[in-house]
Amino acid sequence: MELLNKYKKSYTNNDIQFVFVNDSRVILESDQAFLKLTIGDFIYNTHPFFECLHALENTPEEETTFNCVHLNIHDKEYTTDIKIIKKIDGILLVLHNLTQHYLTYQSIAQSRNESIINGELIILKNSELEERERFKNSFIQNFSHELRNPLTNIISITNIIANTELTGEQKNMINFLRESNANLKLMLEDILSISMIASGKLQLRNKEFNIYELFNLLRFTYGAKAKEKGLEFTLTSDIKIPEYVEGDYLRIYQILTNLLDNAFKYTQDGSINFNIELNQKRANKVSLRFKISDTGIGIPQEKLATVFNSFTQLKTAEQQNGNGLGLAIVKGLLQQMESDIKVHSKLNRGSTFYFDIVLKYPLHPTIKPDIKEKKYKHKEEGKFKVLLVEDDIHLQTTLFKILINTEVFFVDLINDGAKVIEELVNNSYDIILMDINLPNLSGDKITHAIREFPFKNIKKIPIIGLTANAYEDDIKAYLKAGMNAVVPKPFDHDVLLKTMFKYLK
């Protein structure tokens, strides 16, 4: 055992130190294993840790252990476990130098804590960004809502003026005004679309439609535009694409027109080619590839990654128009359709945008031929009686003029929601045009009350909602309240009248 004790001593001796202090805390003995202490000195002077000896006097425990105590002595740091043992003639201190062991532990704790803190900060940052995004979307929604009423007035009054006798110069000015109105309306709709996509409020409305009619419409529209701009435009499609497919016609139309408008915007000469390929047809589903190529200015490589972000535009001296939302809307809409858009581009050579979408295709189409409404049909025994429930004085005037100009309506006006039922009891109406945000009682609540009314002649009156709350959820709620249709503001004359005639007998 002598040999073993010798080696054992060489491994343990330097890490465990025994120190004995008397009741006055004076160091009497120390084996100086790793700390060089001055015999006869107060242990308190060695390190403030030892001041705790004072507190231990009053504890019943004979032995107390302190783990992981950092002692900085003679400019060197030791991490130690310290055992304090009360003896009859003083206090025995056993100091175990575990610096290396605790260094490993410290490094593990460092990684763990940093990772937890970083995780927390990322979550906080995300929730802050989400909050900002929510605020932005809600601001855009409220702002666009507020813009709808004045825009409706501008569009409607422009149309009314356009139908009066005008000089050539006035006609030109009205045409310019109409074009500006249309651009403004489009921009407003773009902003709304992007905020709806961002807030997750946009819902697709899949319906059966004839895709070749869509191709023909685009061929006609953009063919004319190309002619005007001196460009060549081709639209080619695979003949195996089924005629009827099921999808959100309006959103697909929005995607394609945004891409085509973009191509026309950045192409000054050459051609724009729109090609629709059939990827595959399987189990009532058809996968189509839409590809739009142009010979325009192209996109610099460094901008390819951000070209689909909101408010991104390729600025050139000639091209400063637009709101930079077109491609962001396209990307957002395609993501809703579980698709993604890709782009290849060469600077000054042109760009190709392409994406695939999967649409259902019905084997037995159910679409019936569209029977066109006769414009301004007349009631047999005279004119239709309309109750206009609207509190905005400008809209009242505009709607009044639109309806009176058709010469088929008598119009009564109410601007207080609470008075509608009384009016309906005292007079008979063929149709009601109902604003939503009315004083005293909202349009949807009045509608609900009308549909609950005991008299059939009142209960069954067609009600067309007029609203600036153009979100899917809002419109659904108004229809659920009993409205026959909802026309979002700003509206077009023809759309409003067409909707009204649909419900007039």
Added chain:
Amino acid sequence: MQTSKKIVILGHFGVGKTSLIRRFVEDSFSDNYKVSIGVHITKKVVEIAAGDSMSLILWDLEGTDDLETIRNSYLLGTHGVIFVFDVTRPSTFQNINTDLKIVTEKLPNIPLLVIGNKTDLVVIKELEELLNKNQISTDFLTSAKTGDAVNDVFLKLVNQLNGAT
């Protein structure tokens, strides 16, 4: 005359306990976060009156989100407590009332100060609204980085301890 008082600094990890002590003792600050394990003990003598001083033995305990696990030996002979949370991390103060209950059970009848640290990273008005909303009352809002209100914390504690002697 000099008296000696043991102060323990408690709170979750990463809230800035070590930085507060460093600011108070050395008047310095480092942006590098080094996790404290076990306990670091520092001393600072504060003059409380002509000829009288107080030796503060500051026990900087390893941060933990479960105060029940603090070793009892670390708390022996404690005269005062500073509980620190990080105003930028809700996880360090969302259960503060439970945490403080544990502290007062382990260390009854001694002065306790509650500190919200890292105020240099937030807007004070928004922070105060957040704390009010969560019914959290603090003794001081500090920044170890700028030094804002750090000395006030220790001076208040010294005054409380001095009054208690």
